[in-house]
Amino acid sequence: MSGRITIEPLAQRPDLLATIEAWFESEWPGYYGPGGPGDARHDLQSYSRHHGLPLGLVAALDGHPCGFAALKREAFPSHPQCTPWAGAAYVQPALRRQGIGRALLLALEAPARALGHERLYCATATSDSLLLRCGWGLIERVLHEGQDIGVYDKAL
Incomplete structure (x- = not known):
């Protein structure tokens, strides 16, 4: 991949809320789309x-927004004792597998550490290889809403 990836807090980019909302609705239509239970906005x-959790980060490639990830307090149902969680991760489809997801995951670590956390957690049905490449460890696989989900953690 050529180009420069930058990461900044969503709090500094309120102009991107509508863009990211459209990403969420497109990526997760069953949840954020019409009739879904979620509210992307x-x-x-x-x-x-600006401080604390939840916290969103926006990735840009050569100044163009291309991805998002969040650090959140809400636990995955099978692991209610674990917090915080990396989630809501999205990279524009045409730019996937170019290091943007990795940059977002790594960028979540510093704010988690600054808030006093020693571990991060993540649950995924689709990004197992990315998490493993970024140094996360599989805790276990669980069945959630009919999907096989990997639950991961990473020491900070």
Whole structure:
């Protein structure tokens, strides 16, 4: 991949809320789309905090927004004792497998550490290889809403 990836807090880029909302609705239509139980705008506004959790980060490639990830307090149902969680990760489809997801995952570590956390957690049905390449370890596989999900953690 050529180009420069930058990461900044969503709180510094409120101009991108509508763009990221459209990404969420497109990527997760069953949840954020019409009739789904999610509210992308509400979630993104909560990720726009200046301090604490939840916290959203925006990736840009050569200045163009291309990805998003969040650090959140809400636990995955099978692991309610674990927190915080990396989630809401999205990279524009045409730019996947070019290091943007990796950059976002790594960028979540510093704010988690700054908030006093010693571990991060993540649950995924689709990004197992990315998490493993970024140094995460598989805790276990669980069945959640009919999907095989890998639950991972990473020491900070």
